[in-house]
Every structure is written in C-alpha cells, then in structure tokens.
Amino acid sequence: MTRGPCVSILTARLGSLSARFGVSTVPKSSSVVETPGTAPVADAPGPVPVSVADAPGPTSGPTSDKHGDTEKIQKDVHMLPSFQRGVDEGMQALIGLDGCHTKGHHHRQLLTAIGIDANNKIFPIAYAMVERESEETWTWFLGYLQQDVKIERDSSYVFITDKQKGLDNALKVGDNQTRKTIYIVVAVSVVSISGAIIIFIFNKRRANGRDQSSPSEDYDLPLLDFNSISVATNFFNVANKLGQGGFGPVYKRPSSFCHDDESSALLQFKQSFVIDEFASVGEGAYPRVLSWKPTAAKECCSWEGVECDEKTGHVISLDLSSSYLSGSLDSNSTLFHLVHLQRLNLADNDFNQSQIPTTIRNLPMLHYLDLSGSFFSGQIPSEISQLSKLSSLDLSSNTDSTGERSLMLNQYNLKRLVQNLTSLEKLHLSSVLISAPVLDSVANLPFLTSLLLEYCDMRGDFPVSILKLQSLKFLNVESNPDLFGFLPAFEQTSPLMSLRVFRTRFTGSLPFSIKKLDSLNELVASRCNFSGLLPSSLGNLRRQVYLDLSNNTISGSIPASLATLTQLSHLSLDNNHFRGYIPSSLGNLIQLTTLSLATNQLTGPIPSSLGKLIQLTELDLSGNDFGGYIPSSIGNLNQLLRLSLSSNQLTGPIPYSVGNLSNLIE
Numbered sequence: 001m002t003r004g005p006c007v008s009i010l011t012a013r014l015g016s017l018s019a020r021f022g023v024s025t026v027p028k029s030s031s032v033v034e035t036p037g038t039a040p041v042a043d044a045p046g047p048v049p050v051s052v053a054d055a056p057g058p059t060s061g062p063t064s065d066k067h068g069d070t071e072k073i074q075k076d077v078h079m080l081p082s083f084q085r086g087v088d089e090g091m092q093a094l095i096g097l098d099g100c101h102t103k104g105h106h107h108r109q110l111l112t113a114i115g116i117d118a119n120n121k122i123f124p125i126a127y128a129m130v131e132r133e134s135e136e137t138w139t140w141f142l143g144y145l146q147q148d149v150k151i152e153r154d155s156s157y158v159f160i161t162d163k164q165k166g167l168d169n170a171l172k173v174g175d176n177q178t179r180k181t182i183y184i185v186v187a188v189s190v191v192s193i194s195g196a197i198i199i200f201i202f203n204k205r206r207a208n209g210r211d212q213s214s215p216s217e218d219y220d221l222p223l224l225d226f227n228s229i230s231v232a233t234n235f236f237n238v239a240n241k242l243g244q245g246g247f248g249p250v251y252k253r254p255s256s257f258c259h260d261d262e263s264s265a266l267l268q269f270k271q272s273f274v275i276d277e278f279a280s281v282g283e284g285a286y287p288r289v290l291s292w293k294p295t296a297a298k299e300c301c302s303w304e305g306v307e308c309d310e311k312t313g314h315v316i317s318l319d320l321s322s323s324y325l326s327g328s329l330d331s332n333s334t335l336f337h338l339v340h341l342q343r344l345n346l347a348d349n350d351f352n353q354s355q356i357p358t359t360i361r362n363l364p365m366l367h368y369l370d371l372s373g374s375f376f377s378g379q380i381p382s383e384i385s386q387l388s389k390l391s392s393l394d395l396s397s398n399t400d401s402t403g404e405r406s407l408m409l410n411q412y413n414l415k416r417l418v419q420n421l422t423s424l425e426k427l428h429l430s431s432v433l434i435s436a437p438v439l440d441s442v443a444n445l446p447f448l449t450s451l452l453l454e455y456c457d458m459r460g461d462f463p464v465s466i467l468k469l470q471s472l473k474f475l476n477v478e479s480n481p482d483l484f485g486f487l488p489a490f491e492q493t494s495p496l497m498s499l500r501v502f503r504t505r506f507t508g509s510l511p512f513s514i515k516k517l518d519s520l521n522e523l524v525a526s527r528c529n530f531s532g533l534l535p536s537s538l539g540n541l542r543r544q545v546y547l548d549l550s551n552n553t554i555s556g557s558i559p560a561s562l563a564t565l566t567q568l569s570h571l572s573l574d575n576n577h578f579r580g581y582i583p584s585s586l587g588n589l590i591q592l593t594t595l596s597l598a599t600n601q602l603t604g605p606i607p608s609s610l611g612k613l614i615q616l617t618e619l620d621l622s623g624n625d626f627g628g629y630i631p632s633s634i635g636n637l638n639q640l641l642r643l644s645l646s647s648n649q650l651t652g653p654i655p656y657s658v659g660n661l662s663n664l665i666e
Contacts, residue, residue, distance in 0.1 A: 092116045092311060095125065095149070096160045097142075097167060099133040109133045111141045125149065135166025142170055257313045263300035265334035266292060266315070272333065276326035279350035282373075285322035307343075314340035321370065325349040331357040342389075343368040353377040353400060356407075361386045372428065373397040377406035380432070385416040391423050396430035396452060405455070411436040418442055430454035430476065438462050438483070443469060450474040454500070457482070462506075464488045471495065478502035478524065490516035498522040502548070505529060510554075515540035526550040526572065534578075539564040548572040550596065555579070558597075563588045574598040574620065587612045598644065599623035606645075611636040622646045635660040642666050 437460030509532025539561025587609025611633020635657020
C-alpha cells in the first residue's frame, strides 16, 4: 500500500502511548491512500486526514508561488479518533501550538496542537504537514482545530505559543471570530513545545532500496519518541499552575457531559419532593429543580444548583437552598449516590420532620454541609462525624411546626463530632438541643473561624481557651441561661469580629485588655452579670458598629473615649449603674441610629450635642436624674421614631422644635 506525502505520525508507538496515557491504540499497519481531489480513504482504522480540496474550512488551502508557477501546498490535518474522544470528554482548556522542520528529502514543516487530559497528562490533538510555516498555514490549521475541538463562544481556552512565523496573527484572526472565548498567552523563555513534546524520528530507507532523492517516493512512518515526554509534562505542569493563578478563567468552561448515573440520581431526587411555596421563607427563594428535565439529562451540569468538576464531569456541588422542596428525606434517597459531592446545601426547605439520614456517610468528600432551617428532627446521627473532610457544618434552626426545637445532639455524639472533624472552620448548631457543657476540645480545632451555639441549653463553664483561638472570628453562645463564663485577659491581638454572650451567666468586669480585640465590630453582652467599671480601652475598638452592654451591673461614668467609635450605629448601656454626666463628645457618633442610656443614675443637663445625631431613630434617656431644659437641638433628629425622656428631673417648656419630629410613633 502506497503512502502519500502526509500520513499519521501517531500510528506507530501507540502501544507505549496507550500504556502512558490510557488511550485507544490504532494498529501499526494502518495506512492512508490519498487520491487527488478526493477525501483520503483508510484501509484500516486509524487517523482520519482531511483533504483540503474537499473539506469545509476557513480557506480552500494556501498556495505558494514557486519558479513562477502557482503550486497548491500539499497538506492534511490528522486527528486520531481516540484523541477526538479525549477532546470531547475530558480535555482541559489549554492548548499548546508549535511548528518544526522535518528532516530528509521532503522539506516540509510540521504543525502540532497538544492538550492536557483530565488526569493532567499531555496528548497530541492534531498535526499537519505543510510546505512552510506561515500566517496563512497557521490560519488554515487553526480553522480546522477550532471545528474539531469545538471552540465556541461560551468556552474559554488558553493557547501557549512562541508567536513565531505568523502564529500570533493567526490566533488574532481566530480571536476575532470568538472574541470572548480565546485567551492568548505567550510562553517566554521556555523550551519549544514541538522540540520538548514531540520528537519525530524518520526511519532509515527501507530495505527495498528506494531512492531517497525523489520526493515522490514513499517514506517511512515518522515515529513519536516518548522518552522525552517528561520535559513536556513539566512544562505543561508549570503552564497549568500559571494559568490557574495568573491568567484569569483558564479552565472555566461549561461541562458538556454529565454522568448518566448522576443525572438519573438527581432526577429521582427531584421526583421525591413536591414544590410548595410555603416550604421556604428566605429572600430570593425559587424552585431551582424546575430546570431539571429528563430530556436534558446529558446537560445536568448546567442545571440550576448543580456544579460539576470541569475535568471529570462528576457532580461536586448541589445548592438547593430556599428551593420550595417539601417532603421526607430518606436513607435510600438517590441523593446519597452522588459520592463525589463536596458541597451540599439544603437549607430553608421543609423535610417534614425527617431525621437526618445515616447514609450521609456515603458522601465522604463533603467539605460543606448546610441543613439549617429545614425542619429536620430527632438525634443528629453519629455518621456525620465520619465526614472527616468537613470544613463547614450548619445544622442550626431546625424546629417543628410550632416553632419548638426539634433537632438534638447528645454529649457522646458531640464529643465524636469535635474529635473527628478537625478541619472544621464553621460549626453552627444554634437551636440544637444539646443540654451539655461546651467541650474543652473545641479549643483544639485550630481552623475554627465561626462557632454558633445560640439557644442550645448549654450549661456549665464556658472554656476560656476557646476565646483565645487564633482563627476565631464569630462566637455566639447567647440564650444559654445556665452557661457560666467570663472574659479573660487577652494577651495578644485577635481576629474576633463578633462576640455575643447575651442572656448567659457571664460575670466579672470587662478587661482593660479588651483593646486587643481590635477587629471587633459587634459586642452583645446584655442580660449577663457583668460588673465593675467600663474600661476606657473600649475606645480602641475603632471598628465597633454594635455595642450592647445593657441589663448588667456596670458602674462608674460613661467613658468619653467611646466618642472615638465613629462607626458605631447602636449603643445600649441602659439598666446599669452608671453615674455622672453624658459626655458631650458622644455627639460625634453621627452614625448612631440607636442610643439607649435609660435606667441609670445619670445627672446633669442633656447635652445639646446630641442634636448632631441626625441618623437616630431611637433615643431613650428615661429613668435617670437629668435636670434643666430639653435642648431645642432635639428637633434636628427628624428620623426619630421613638423618643423617651420620662422619669427625669427636667424643667421648663417642651421646645417648639419637637414639632419637627414628624416620624415619631411613641
């Protein structure tokens, strides 16, 4: 069988290719016969070349002027069927392009396109033999490549090139056609892709003694030397890292495939529920699963709430929060067939007092689990503690139809959960009936940033060591009336942003070292047993937005340093034992919307500077010993909804300016 001037370079050595990269092999004896003006015909399965004369494409093929005659450049584009499947099913959006000279009597040049598969292994996509490397031949080659790889407007690719011999301009032509999808990256000072990735070795003359000097004679099949492939692998690994970190959405493209078993599992999961608009109360709730259609099962990765791995196509994230789902979630649910799930959010639905299924253990890859506010009931299963990769767990706010707490966690399962889930960053168990002490071992969670244990019936002493966790940003243990604790001396700065201990039995004084909590923007410590003086160092917490120390037994004067908290919007110091004057400098807190100093022992006149707090909607100064006149500047507070000055020693007439307070409701 006679071979034409352009034949596959990949049919030899495919045994080693299959072993290295796991692709289908083509018999070594495959060959192609070219007939001028017709598509080549293969006598065995193998590469499928495209004849320029017949194939559709950007051009009919460049021409060259040689010795005054116009001569068509002989060239074909070759792509192995197995590599075509690789492109369709798992190739990443990174393509290397390069050209090189071939040695011998044929005096041609080789254009190559190389990609990376889902296993981060490289493989050839296509190649072509051309008479010369130029903008015209590259444009021709890229036109076919665009068709075969299906580079469309809704996908994103990175091309790594050396911008030589017209390749940069050819890419720009392609970019004009798919302007939003192609990203051009120039690889500077790197090993030439063709030289590092594909080394072509032409065999010696066949034993039949053909004359090498005749370009029309057959030549032996070029071979692919895979011994040098490691250089290319290293190169593409570097390119891969650079692409992910420095060149934007390198691999961002919608997966065009979806695993049949996973799309089936999703559809069966959908069918097990009804859509009930009363099942979700969150803002922006809508039924995401309505976009899930059996007729589009292959496109499940584009369904609402579904995210797939861009390399493997497996479903890795399912967000059905606030989706109006109503029904029971059972242990045999097909949801637990999605074993590659890394994120699962079912918050704000109605699962009809289901227990959390023990088959949750079948999702060992979970990093994120949110089942909050979804009407689960019963004991939290110990199987959750087997999800060792969890970094975020939210089981809060599950109640029955009367609003009573319906989810429970016994002390044994709490202990297992804390001991096994050592990667936890967020642990939200608010409104879960725990009825046990807070475990000291919580302080052994080094990555913990958020701990919410509100209204859990926690009891005993709160471990001080938790307050010193160096990653902790949010701590809420409020509404646990049998939980004892105190604020320790803080020896170093802390990232803590929110501290809520409302309605607990925290006692003692606020330490002067509280200034170390310089990231704190919310401190809610009302209805506790705090006493002593209010430290002036509170004025160092310049990010403070919300400060509520009401209903304690704090005494002394209100520190003037509070006036430095210029971001403060809420200040409640009512129902304490404060004495003395209101610092006039509090008039600098122009962001305040609530100021409550009621039921203390404050004296003196009401400072007129309070008239500068024009954002106030609530002002309560009742139950003190203020004397003198009501300042007319109160009339400037035209946003006020509530004003209380009762139970003081005020004298004189009510100023006319009070008539400006048209929004008052009490």
